[in-house]
Amino acid sequence: MLRGLGVLLILVVILASQTIFIVDETKQAIVLQFGDPIRNIRDPGLATKLPFVQNVIYFEKRVLSSDAPPQEYLTTDKKRLVVDHVTRWRIADPLLFFKTVSTEARARARLDDIVFSELRRELATVNFVDVISQERENIMESVTRSSAEKAKEFGIELLDVRIQRADLPEVVQQSVFNRMRAERQRESSLFRAEGEEQAAIIRARADRNETVILAEGYREAQRLRGEGEAMAISIYAQALEQDPEFYAFWRRLQAYKTTLKAGDTLVIPADSDFFRYLINTRPGTASDEAGTAGEGP
Known part of the structure; x- marks a missing residue:
């Protein structure tokens, strides 16, 4: 009797584990029957399914991000640009998501392709200076809207697309740096020449002032010397007159x-x-x- 109860209890536990499952607050689930999705569960808590016939697949309910590798684009003014973007998204329709891409890895790959395409199309209509100025915000909003429409086909809600870094290719960077260095050297040479010119003017003014001061000093010394000699001669003359x-x-x-x-x-x-x-x-x-x-x- 007790042995039969034990076996029954084990069967009940196994049946319950195959029937009842828990959906976490950060997850959402879909129920599959013989591999085909039949319903999705988005609210957290306990849920049930048919034992041995149905199984459950969980997906993230939180916001996910995709950091794509940098890609090279061409702007409307024929400037090459290397852009590194990041995408924020979440699974809005688990059933459609499972039917179209199945996994997060495949979803990231499809999202990267969509965003790459939209970025290439959008950057081809703007100048290089717009990408590195305040116009970048408008560019990102346009890319986000167009990419979000295409991402809905995969049960994905695209929240935001942001450019993390926009640089010139390494080959172009070197030429730009060389040009910048040449411009800075030209400016420094100009400033140095202007400084030398000002120094020459100040030096000439100082030399002229020195010459004027020395001439005035010499003239004053000669005048005083003449007055002294005249006074000495006068004294000598007076002495000579008194007793030669x-x-x-x-x-x-x-x-x-x-x-x-x-x-x-x-x-x-x-x-x-x-x-x-x-x-x-x-x-x-x-x-x-x-x-x-x-x-x-």
């Missing part, structure tokens, strides 16, 4: 001081006028009178 003999004696002493050095040996004639104050020692001569005049009270 003493003045001559004093000037001769200054000449002795400048000419004669200690230890010098001089050979001079007796009638030399230069040393007459040193040689003439007779009383009453000019040397005696000068000596007397040099004595103070």
